[in-house]
Amino acid sequence: MPEDPALPRSVSHPRYGRLQFAAMGASDLDAVVRIEEAVYSHPWTRGNFQDSLYSGYQAQTLRDVHGELLGYFLVMLAVDEAHLLNISVAALHQHQGLGRLLLDQASATARQRHMRTMLLEVRESNQHAAKVYRQYGFTEIGRRKNYYPAANQTREGAIVMSLPL
Template sequence: MTFDGLDYAPMQLADVDEVFAVEREVYPHPWTRGNFVDSLASGYSAWTLRDEGRLAGYFLLMAAVDEAHLLNVSVAAQRQGQGIGRYLLDKVVACARGLGAESVLLEVRPSNERALKVYLRYGFVEIGRRKAYYPAHNGQREDAIVMRFTL
């Protein structure tokens, strides 16, 4: 698939409602609208990807010393399986390099097999686990796999 017609732009406050709608569509335990508003207010690198005005995906990246922490990366449900996730990871890496980072860190649920495969194919490696990191069904908690991509 070609990505020439996609519009990649900084996330604005006006994008948050649409971003939040996609977030709720693709995750069983989504970020809150406030998480996105707070991330923008904190000055995190936040970007959207649109196709003919429709939101195809987004990511939020936090710089910390020599690392960039990928806080959230999501692809709209109807655009999954089309290479958008890898395209967004290319943008994440470019953004992290621009921030002077030497690596990108992220957490992913072990149950999110699709994302885990994308990260592994991209070159991220598991460096640890965070016990009971994510909320899960019925008040349970799910571990997080911590991954790093060295730039």
């Protein structure tokens, strides 16, 4: 993804100080996959991330001043809709407002590219994330049965949410 000077590249955080957004690249994937595997029961694979980058999806990382990867997001743009495919904060840095910063940046990225709506799916069991999305302004627009893989070869439903941009 080319750098876009209209989007914030650096933000201030009360705990972490200056944080930097940057386009996700192949060199980020080892750290991204480590976070993914630590925070999800059914994580994306390195190949999933590589395919997303190759497809030109909007993918950004968030790092502290020491270069530590704190989080990332991937958004697929289609016509006038942005689909938030993945958003993650490293386990040790959750509940510090970093998810909101990532949502801000993902939304700004989509608006800059003239998207009108952002969509996402969240596991029905992930009530904390669903609450964060609702507080951000997302509303539930539907459900997808058996959308996610779950324990013991079962499936779990997804809540589909939408945010006007």
